[in-house]
Amino acid sequence: MTHPVDGKVVLITGAASGIGAATARLAAARGAKVIATDIDGEGVTAVAGEIGGHGLVHDVTDPAQWDAAIAAAVAHHGRLDGLVSNAGIVNYEPIIDLDMELFRSLVRVQVEATFVGLQKAVAQMRAQAGDEPAQGSIVVNASVMANEVAPGIASYATVKAAIANMARAVGVELGRNGDFIRVNTVAPGPVRTPLLEGAIGMEAMQDPASWGDVPLGDPSEPEDIAETILFLLSEESSFMTSAQLVVDGGWSLT
Ligand SMILES: NC(=O)c1ccc[n+]([C@@H]2O[C@H](COP(=O)([O-])OP(=O)(O)OC[C@H]3O[C@@H](n4cnc5c(N)ncnc54)[C@H](O)[C@@H]3O)[C@@H](O)[C@H]2O)c1
Structure with missing residues (x-):
């Protein structure tokens, strides 16, 4: 039986590692044509090689590199059906002490990049639709x-709230405009990736006490989030737009 993402052309950012790499692997395994992009060229080339997709160096803060990434999807497969705007960085310093440039880098990688990615992907989806x-x-x-x-995570929480609300607003705008381009958000809790490990340290990562607040008992695996992303990419979620799916093992309710 074919999966609903079978044959879809999907661009995934931050695909060299963690959730992005897991999504690229799962999407390809389910028959999607994957354009995997990341600022880490070596990492993304390895993932793309493994899944038989196309790998591309793509710094999401650079609008010209967005043009090149979307052009690559069109050159290889003639169109773009899906975008997973996933690349991200984290900062765990108290916001009151945070260096302005570090704050700006979070804004650039999350807020500006999501804005540019949405604009460029929608422009391509409209162009390929013709009339x-x-x-x-x-x-x-x-x-x-x-x-x-949570203490120490205010800058990250600020930019994540901004992109979640941006996605919600754009979904409504597009629907009202007569576009059938759905925009949804996945909201993971702790996920076992290099980003989380870098933020809290390997020891805390491996200590079960760190996850006492997660009703399901552990951080999720990147594959858990990838499954949800594939659902949102596919026609299985065909009447969902401007929605947010929380995947956190119940953590945010405790
Ligand atoms: N790990 C978690 O606990 C967790 C929880 C909630 C949300 N998230 C979000 O999931 C997304 C993926 O994170 P992850 O945990 O897989 O981390 P990760 O560090 O494993 O992967 C992030 C990827 O983004 C890439 N990247 C960073 N800056 C970039 C840029 N400017 N341009 C292009 N690529 C860039 C990195 O090279 C890396 O490959 C992030 O947006 C993160 O905020 C993670």
Whole structure:
């Protein structure tokens, strides 16, 4: 039986590692044509080689590199059906002490990049539709921190709230405009990736006490989030737009 993402052309940012790499692997395994992009050229080339997709160096803060990434999808497969706006960085310093440039880098990688990616992907989806309503699915990877606050994570929570609300607003705007381009957000809790490990340290990562607040008992695996992203990319979620799916093992309710 074919999966609903079978044959879809999907651009995934931050695909060299963690959730992006897991999504690229799962999408390819389910028959999608994957354009995997990342600022880490070596990493993304390895992932793309493994899955038989196309790998591209793509710094999401650079609008010209967005043009090149979307052009690559069109050159290889003639169109773009889906975008997973996933690349991200984190900062765990108290916001009151945070260096302005570090704050700006979070804004650039999350807020500006999501803005540019949405604009460029929608432009391509409209262009390829001709006189028909544009079709497509865009998934923004935010975080439960879009809805929560915790000490030391205010800058990350700020930019994640911004992109979650941006996605919500754009979904409504597009629907009202007659585009059938759905925009949804995934909001993961703790996920076992290099980003989380870098933020809290390997020891805390491996200590079960760190996850006492997660009703399901552990951080999720990147594959858990990838499954949700594939659902949002596919026609299985065909009447969902401007929605947010929280995947956190119940953590944000404790
Ligand atoms: N790990 C978690 O606990 C968790 C929880 C909620 C949300 N998220 C979000 O999931 C997304 C993926 O994170 P992850 O945990 O897989 O981390 P990760 O560090 O494993 O992967 C992030 C990828 O983004 C890439 N990247 C960073 N800056 C970039 C840029 N300017 N241009 C292009 N690529 C860039 C990195 O090279 C890396 O490959 C992020 O947006 C993160 O905020 C993670």
